[in-house]
Amino acid sequence: MWAAEYIGSTKISPQELHKKVVQNMESLKPLFDDDLFTQNQRFSEYEKQGYGSPEDMISWMLLVDGCALLHILEHAKLHKPYKMNVKVDQLVLVMQDALLLENQLPFLLLKHLWRDSKENLMEIMKGFLRCHHWATKEDQVNFTADFPQPTHLLDLQRSIILYKPPTQNTDKKGCCVPKRHIGNGSEAQDVSPENQDDMVTYRNIKELKAAGIEFMSSKTRRPADISFSLGWFHSTLKLPEIVVDDTTAATVLNLIAYEMCPDFQNDYGICSYVSFLDSLIDHPDDVKELRQERILLNSLGSDEEVADLFNTLSTDLVPDMGKYVHLRNQIEKHYKDKLRTWLALGYNTYFSNPWAIIAFHAAVVGLVLTFVQTWYAIHPKTRRPADISFSLGWFHSTLKLPEIVVDDTTAATVLNLIAYEMCPDFQNDYGICSYVSFLDSLIDHPDDVKELRQERILLNSLGSDEEVADLFNTLSTDLVPDMGKYVHLRNQIEKHYKDKLRTWLALGYNTYFSNPWAIIAFHAAVVGLVLTFVQTWYAIHPTK
Template identity: 30%
Template structure:
């Protein structure tokens, strides 16, 4: 082979360069960030190493929306219902034809594809379970479509109304109401007056309802609380048992403090009490609003059923693939997974009205949360909303005096008769010591 035959011609080099240039332009066009970030909606595909942990939690059962599961034969039974829904939309505004809606979708197609790598059923024909699965499928991360697509279609439908903006706001409120029904067993800080109006898709809206509320850190101006805190500091100083507490709230030499999250039974043995956080309409809280104060850990009510795993997995996947939404759900799930490590932990929180479940055993609840943490990437030394609470819990747990008092209370003062007997014994011991002291004193000083 000659040198001329081995080299690439100028024409081939030019063609290769043009081809690579086109590929580069195409690649860069897929990463356009809009000036208004609300217009950009990322709907990622779940990675295989995450999907293999629990495939059923990420894949629809009866309803496919969007491109990821489109065309799958198991969803062909829903095609008729989709055509029925299209016919219903076309009847809402007779002045608009199918071409008008296709034009709207065509204009939004590129914007929708950049972020991607109301259903009604006949219950008499299919059954209530079908509706339940449809509702579940609507909150899968891969089964979302950007809300601006829905909004664009809706604006075409209501274009005949003069108060178009008010009608659009009513649509947003209706969607939020439907979501509130879906998460009705979970406490919500969002009320009717502050329902979200800017969200990417249904799962993103659901995530907003789960976020910690802004009022979770209640005002601590209570005088009794300050007195208790002052006495506690004095006790810690005199007994020298809280040396590690200062280290908990300050950085060590390498910038990290080696604390850890513990089981509910371990915190219980250290004197920490568990209480279901009371819900007040005047000051509502969300599922993630956990509070620790005066050795009492208040946790919002948690209802666990067969759909809990799928919902939390997709919320976690949303946070792992969209950093802009934060990591609050991940922090909550990891904390609860550690807190509910064993069936005894689940039983402890159930007795205190914090956890209620429809699973067969407490062990299944524990295993559910343990499996939710598999494949999750989380920096426990980074910034997250439960960090200060976890540091305070560890400081309390490391206090030997707290453990000793808790041991006495659990083993000797749990029964009122034992408490009375213990008090009587202490009185007798005091009297015996006093009598002995007076007897010895009478011998030393007969006067």
């Protein structure tokens, strides 16, 4: 039926088309196996079928099959199944059968039977192959490229799948050639066969991701578009999109069978690609990772089914071991670099998502707070009068004082201790009297209390700063302290006070650098001074 429809569309009689086949039979014979003409039982019964010779029967069979295939190539459109007078599910099976290895017809035969029209037979064949998921809608380079004359339809499909754009390495036939550059384009050394076993490494997606290798889609579906780029926090393996559906197994196995034909000299591009994918996909988790990165588009079923599919497809494959060896070497280089893997582990553990980042910073804050608690546990703030010290500095010196708690009980407590120290029969060093006298020498006005309160030295639970200042002035009345007790401390303070350079530096620091607004005002004044100087200069030396 389909052959008749095609012949009717050519406006050429069947006899004329048959004559073309007969005239070119000698050139077509080498394209078939010898058994077709000598040992096929079907053709030995040619007389029963009404043919004059086996060659006559074969030529008519080639005519019918060739015309039927050309009709399929022209009109098999999944969105227009009515043109083939079949349902969509039947049309899918027809299109699959047209690509089976055992059903292939030589391109030369199709060329002889093709009607002389403006439509190019190669373009018709490419159009038929567009529905097999080997190119994205955005990337149609595979189908717009020029290919040499194929052996048959399956050969053209393989060439389209393994096509490399001109920027990549291709052989004279446009077939896939092993990459010799990767990532930044650095040249790779040829790998000798005896070294290949040591250099080829098989690691699945889960292992590679744990080692800090991220996966990214190349946004194409060409097996040639695989690349690897090294990085410190993570390296990146770019893979083409992989569409897996109900036709994938049949399509891939058919191409593998073609590559493994004894009389087909090729680079095992499909076998090597499937073997490489199988080395990455061992478990359903590997499929899940690729699916989440939009690399693997699963229209087959569960992740388990896809993993099983790849493990099955690669059974008994003999790939070209040198095809992806440089890629594997780069992956192995990352994998064996402990610094990279440790950095990647840290990045993936603590910075892979917002919640991990928040948890990491929360842990850091907790650690810092624990450190601060430990520090103050070892160096606690004291309230001992003995813990007074002084350290000299250029821009400012530091007087360390113990905490002073002032509340309603302070006056009674201190006065009671002073009275005890002043008992005639109590021999002591007047420690409390000396301490209170020293504090009174520091505190004269409410402003002094305010300074100590702001530095968290004086904890005021009594009342106003005036009340605290009055309290210390009252407590020190008629005291007789030990004058030598704080003499060294007073001498250090006096030394700083009399050193003009220190006091001037301290004055400048406190005036112009004590807070951000003072710093801004200082720099604004300097800029204003410089601009005033420039204006004065040009006022005295005006330009001509």
